Amino acid sequence: QKEVEQDPGPLSVPEGAIVSLNCTYSNSAFQYFMWYRQYSRKGPELLMYTYSSGNKEDGRFTAQVDKSSKYISLFIRDSQPSDSATYLCAMLNYGGSQGNLIFGKGTKLSVKP
Amino acid sequence: KAGVTQTPRYLIKTRGQQVTLSCSPISGHRSVSWYQQTPGQGLQFLFEYFSETQRNKGNFPGRFSGRQFSNSRSEMNVSTLELGDSALYLCASSFSYTGELFFGEGSRLTVL
Numbered sequence: 409q410k411e412v413e414q415d416p417g418p419l420s421v422p423e424g425a426i427v428s429l430n431c432t433y434s435n436s437a438f439q440y441f442m443w444y445r446q447y448s449r450k451g452p453e454l455l456m457y458t459y460s461s462g463n464k465e466d467g468r469f470t471a472q473v474d475k476s477s478k479y480i481s482l483f484i485r486d487s488q489p490s491d492s493a494t495y496l497c498a499m500l501n502y503g504g505s506q507g508n509l510i511f512g513k514g515t516k517l518s519v520k521p
Numbered sequence: 522k523a524g525v526t527q528t529p530r531y532l533i534k535t536r537g538q539q540v541t542l543s544c545s546p547i548s549g550h551r552s553v554s555w556y557q558q559t560p561g562q563g564l565q566f567l568f569e570y571f572s573e574t575q576r577n578k579g580n581f582p583g584r585f586s587g588r589q590f591s592n593s594r595s596e597m598n599v600s601t602l603e604l605g606d607s608a609l610y611l612c613a614s615s616f617s618y619t620g621e622l623f624f625g626e627g628s629r630l631t632v633l
Contacts, residue, residue, distance in 0.1 A: 451626045452622075452624050453623075
């Protein structure tokens with residue numbers, strides 16, 4: 409079993425839809441959970457960052473972490489064509505260095521006007 | 522504040538050649554990490570440098586090497602290029618160990 413599993417998509421939704429992106433993981437030591445967004449021909453940019461369990465909201469974006477199920481989600485409300493990108497989840501254990509940061513393979517999202 | 526700068530953005534090499542990629546981190550960031558991104562494997566960690574010392578290394582052959590200078594700028598080198606080395610090479614800088622990375626736009630390497 410891979411440490412981090414992420415459905416690669418592609419996922420296509422109409423403008424205004426609620427989008428749900430998910431990752432599962434196997435390492436219970438992960439404490440830091442991140443979502444990165446990567447536009448075509450660009451480097452990833454940090455979108456959301458969560459420590460341990462719970463929810464975090466930032467505008468139209470909500471990140472959820474369920475450590476008991478080893479499952480994290482990113483919700484996008486009122487999706488816009490500008491949200492079309494690849495979304496990568498990433499996880500790190502407490503005390504780990506950047507070499508221990510594990511990325512999912514990314515879900516490609518397309519929001520149609 | 523200037524972001525992470527990578528040069529060159531695009532390059533084409535032939536098998537057997539070597540390549541050097543450069544990265545200038547965000548001012549004040551002392552950690553620089555390098556990643557290889559391919560459609561099949563996703564983002565794979567190459568190595569991390571902190572204060573001119575390699576702190577971590579991923580599972581890549583010795584043909585992949587790097588270094589960091591006293592001003593935190595970093596270079597990575599790939600020798601004896603293979604077709605499979607074609608990828609987007611991303612540099613990221615960070616201030617802490619919490620996974621908050623700031624990526625450059627990458628250097629897209631094509632090996633013919």
